[in-house]
Amino acid sequence: MKQINNILEHFGGVLILCVRSFAYLPSLPLQWRRLIEQCFLIGYTTFPIVAILSFFIGSVLALQAGYSLQAVAGQDFIGALVGLSLARELAPVMTAILLAGRVGSAISAELATMKVYQEVDALVTMNIPPERILVLPRLVAILLMMPVLTISANLIGWLGGAIIAQNIEFIQLDQRIYFQGIQNFVKFRDILDGLIKAEIFGFFVILVSCHVGLRTTGGPREIGASVTRAVVISLILILVLDYFVTSALMKF
Amino acid sequence: MNQNAVENGERQRSSIGLKIENFSKSYDLVPVLNNISLEVNPGEIFVIMGPSGSGKSVLLKHVAGLETPTNGRIIIDGKDIAQPRTRRELSMALVFQAGALFNSMSVFDNLALYPREHRLYDRATLRQKVMRALETLSLQDAAKKHPSQLSGGMRKRVAIARALVMEPELILYDEPTSELDPTMAATIIEVIADLREEFGVTSLVVSHDRDLALTIADRVAILMHGDLLEVDTPANIKRSENPKVKDFLNPVIDIKNPRFKKKDYSS
Incomplete structure (x- = not known):
């Protein structure tokens, strides 16, 4: 019973945080400096790890597809397979998972520290709502940066697949055929679906991390616990949402 | 007055x-x-x-x-x-026992946060007000430092200066x-x-x-x-x-x- 209560409380808290933060949307132009700083922290610093990971995901997809398809001489479809699985599923999910580990953890640690050392209380006594300067710029920044990160993940992953498909002995698929496959099978709609998913995951990762960080009470040990909690909740949320959002998008 | x-x-x-x-x-x-x-x-x-x-x-x-x-x-x-x-x-201002200074900001920015967020003064007036509060507590040399570089007593004085600026x-x-x-x-x-x-x-x-x-x-x-x-x-x-x-x-x-x-x- 207490567990259920706890979960519901988290849901309510996240919802309230979201509404409160966006209520301060009119103040955003006044804090453009903070927004740019957050875009830099979220986008620029996450890009290298997204690039490395998506390159190798693309590569391993091409490798596995080549290995399976060579038996039926279906190498021509490697492009379609790598292209579609990245655009529709792997690019948004893996980017969101990296975001949870790279940015979500940092945000929850920072906000938890601010909460524990009374910096958040100080903001409240100064009539500066923490949601306005701590949460809103981060939420808007992720909405701006997530599509950029996901598109980069798509392109780099496709490239990784192409290099592997051409250079591995038992596949030896010409790059032109590979990219032709992507062109024929990956529709704009597939990429759009992936971007919508990425946007939703990224938004929730940041929202949950902010929420968990700001709820922290106690001392240094609780800061660590908050970071763990933020990442675990984010990961579960990404995979659960993934199923439901995907099935919802298929109906439209 | x-x-x-x-x-x-x-x-x-x-x-x-x-x-x-x-x-x-x-x-x-x-x-x-x-x-x-x-x-x-x-x-x-x-x-x-x-x-x-x-x-x-x-x-x-x-x-x-x-x-x-x-x-x-x-x-x-x-x-x-x-x-x-x-x-x-x-x-109303509260001076916290441990200071509760914003660790990511310099002392000057700590003091300037309130007037900046509430858009009280232009740049020159803001600077003058902040420096006067720092001088009152003999902190003028600490303006560019970060809270982690300060002693416990200095942090407390910065907290009081931050309240004065408000x-x-x-x-x-x-x-x-x-x-x-x-x-x-x-x-x-x-x-x-x-x-x-x-x-x-x-x-x-x-x-x-x-x-x-x-x-x-x-x-x-x-x-x-x-x-x-x-x-x-x-x-x-x-x-x-x-x-x-x-x-x-x-x-x-x-x-x-x-x-x-x-x-x-x-x-």
Whole structure:
């Protein structure tokens, strides 16, 4: 019973945080400096790890597809397979998972520290709502940066697949055929679906991390616990949402 | 408000009073403060004294509206602090015991955050106001430093300077002189008194500094184990007949018969 209560409380808290933060949307132009700083922290610093990971995901997809398809001489479809699985599923999910580990953890640690050392209380006594300067710029920044990160993940992953498909002995698929496959099978709609998913995951990762960080009470040990909690909740949320959002998008 | 202050472009400030009515607080059913009622008059320096753990800081947090009481109300300037809009209408600053400085910002930015967020001044005026607050507490050399580079006493002074920049009508101090050397403690006491002289600021101070309470306070409250024992002028508090108050203000150090070995030792 207490567990259920706890979960519901988290849901309510996240919802309230979201509404409160966006209520301060009119103040955003006044804090453009903070927004740019957050875009830099979220986008620029996450890009290298997204690039490395998506390159190798693309590569391993091409490798596995080549290995399976060579038996039926279906190498021509490697492009379609790598292209579609990245655009529709792997690019948004893996980017969101990296975001949870790279940015979500940092945000929850920072906000938890601010909460524990009374910096958040100080903001409240100064009539500066923490949601306005701590949460809103981060939420808007992720909405701006997530599509950029996901598109980069798509392109780099496709490239990784192409290099592997051409250079591995038992596949030896010409790059032109590979990219032709992507062109024929990956529709704009597939990429759009992936971007919508990425946007939703990224938004929730940041929202949950902010929420968990700001709820922290106690001392240094609780800061660590908050970071763990933020990442675990984010990961579960990404995979659960993934199923439901995907099935919802298929109906439209 | 004197003429000089008006010429310097001070915002109009008026004194505000505060009233605590039948206030109680429990954490997980453990009572921390029991049925406290007191009134602080506009422009008054009111000091709450008591041993550590008597609930002084908890009371201050409630006055600042950071927590909600279990029972009772806190009225500031005629408005209930539990109402969210009350805080927006009031100009109140809390000086935290540990400073609560923003660690990611320099000292200057810490002080400038409030006026910047509320768009109070242009760039030049802001700089001048911040530097004046820093000079008051002899911190002008620390403006570019980060809180992690400061000593405990300096952090406390920055916290007070940050409250000064807010130009509040009511300042709440949580142990303003602890961790400070005697000269700096005296400076802080003078700053608190001067703010009242110059601007009529109401001050609610939580402290166990006898010098502070007995020199500048208009009235002193003694809080012990969650109960309000006495509220009176410093002169009357000094003459108090209550044995607990006497022992708290003038503890006798008796090596032959130390108090921690006495049977009724409880604090």
